[in-house]
Structure formats: structure tokens, C-alpha cells
Amino acid sequence: MRLPRGLVVSCQARADNPLHGPQFMGAMALAARDGGAVGIRANGPADIAAVKAAGLPVIGIHKVFSEQYPVYITPDFAAAEAIVAAGAEVVALDCTERPRDGEPPAVLIRRIREELGAEVFADISTLREGLAAADWGAHYVATTLSGYTEATEPKPEEPDLRLLEALARKLAVPVVAEGRYNSPELVRQGFEAGAHAVVVGTMITNPREITRAFVKQGVPA
Numbered sequence: 001m002r003l004p005r006g007l008v009v010s011c012q013a014r015a016d017n018p019l020h021g022p023q024f025m026g027a028m029a030l031a032a033r034d035g036g037a038v039g040i041r042a043n044g045p046a047d048i049a050a051v052k053a054a055g056l057p058v059i060g061i062h063k064v065f066s067e068q069y070p071v072y073i074t075p076d077f078a079a080a081e082a083i084v085a086a087g088a089e090v091v092a093l094d095c096t097e098r099p100r101d102g103e104p105p106a107v108l109i110r111r112i113r114e115e116l117g118a119e120v121f122a123d124i125s126t127l128r129e130g131l132a133a134a135d136w137g138a139h140y141v142a143t144t145l146s147g148y149t150e151a152t153e154p155k156p157e158e159p160d161l162r163l164l165e166a167l168a169r170k171l172a173v174p175v176v177a178e179g180r181y182n183s184p185e186l187v188r189q190g191f192e193a194g195a196h197a198v199v200v201g202t203m204i205t206n207p208r209e210i211t212r213a214f215v216k217q218g219v220p221a
């Protein structure tokens with residue numbers, strides 16, 4: 001198992017974010033490492049190559065958006081291949097039941113394991129999807145997409161601790177908590193509910209959203 005138990009920091013910034021770019025994400029990864037993170041999640045070959053400098057295991061994703069299909073997290077084998085070439089030891093991909101172009105998750109999981117020699121991290125939104133992904137050979141199952149699929153909308157403020165707990169009870173593979181773990185207390189609850197690792201993004205690496213939260217909750221109207 002390449003991903004140790006502990007906190008994983010997701011270092012991602014889209015094109016509209018002032019911190020977009022490998023230079024910033026590389027620095028975020030170093031800061032996360034110095035703060036005690038055991039792994040980094042990053043998007044796209046350029047950012048993945050940059051975050052490798054922190055020397056931690058990298059969960060790589062490759063977001064590819066399509067007009068026709070809702071699946072965008074590492075939607076096909078070519079996307080997985082590109083991020084492994086950039087240095088990701090673990091490939092995360094959408095393993096929801098949503099419609100998609102090309103090969104289904106069962107085939108992608110097998111090919112990533114066999115042809116790329118990487119570990120597979122299944123981003124799911126429901127218990128059924130999580131059980132299926134583990135059956136197909138995923139090394140980790142994560143709650144990343146709970147709240148972001150038709151089956152699980154509307155998105156709550158809180159993380160989906162119930163799904164995490166149910167997965168941890170049923171699965172032999174490590175279960176990872178991801179999505180809206182916005183405070184140390186919620187991270188603690190994630191581990192208590194059975195998580196092997198907890199992934200935190202926005203509240204550590206997105207100063208724009210952190211500022212928004214301070215303004216929304218702390219500044220008088």
C-alpha cells in the first residue's frame with residue numbers, strides 16, 4: 001500500500017484561480033508536507049510533476065471535461081497514462097454509475113493496475129458504487145463524489161460521514177474520506193468513522209475560498 005495512514009492534502013487550482021499553475025501547486029505541496037501531510041492529491045501532468053518535489057506519494061487525477069458526459073475525473077485510460085507518466089503512484093478516477101464515454105470503470109481499474117502498475121483510488125458517491133469498485137480491484141475507495149452526483153444531490157455543507165462509515169464496515173480495502181472535511185474536528189470524525197486517510201482540499205489550499213468563508217461567517221453584513 002503506497003498511501004500511508006494520515007492526512008492527504010489536495011493541491012488543486014483551476015484556471016480561474018489566481019493560484020493556478022505548477023509553481024503554486026508545487027509550493028503548496030511543500031507546505032503541506034512540512035505541516036505533516038502524508039500524501040498529495042493533484043490534477044494534471046504539470047501539477048503532478050511539480051508536487052513530486054515534496055517527496056510524498058501522489059494521488060493523481062486528470063480532470064477532462066466533456067459537453068456530453070458528467071464524468072470528468074480521469075475519464076479514460078489515456079488520462080490515467082498521462083498522470084502516471086508524470087509521476088503519480090496512485091491514480092484516482094470517477095467510479096460512479098454515471099454515463100460516460102468509452103471504457104467502464106471495471107475495465108479502467110484492471111488496465112491501470114496491469115498496464116501502468118499504479119494503485120487505483122476509486123472516487124465514488126454511493127455505497128453500491130464503492131462496493132463495485134472494490135470488487136473490480138480498486139486499492140482504495142473514497143467518498144469524493146458524494147454530494148456531486150444526481151444520486152446524492154443536493155450537496156450538504158457537511159461531509160458524508162454516514163457513507164464513509166458504511167464503506168468502512170463493508171470493505172476490506174482502505175476507505176478514504178474526501179469532500180468537505182473543512183475543519184480539524186471533521187477530519188478527526190473521519191478517522192473515527194474508519195477512514196484510513198482523509199483528503200482535505202479547499203480549506204487548506206484555496207485561499208480564495210477560505211477568505212470567502214471568513215467574510216461570509218465573520219464579517220457583519
Ligand SMILES: CC(=O)N[C@H](C=O)[C@@H](O)[C@H](O)[C@H](O)COP(=O)(O)O
Nearest residue numbers: 010144148178179180181200201202
Ligand atoms: C467533486 C470534485 O470534483 N472534487 C475534486 C476532486 O479532486 C476537488 O475539487 C476537491 O477539492 C477535492 O475532492 C477535495 O475536497 P474539498 O475541497 O471539499 O476538501
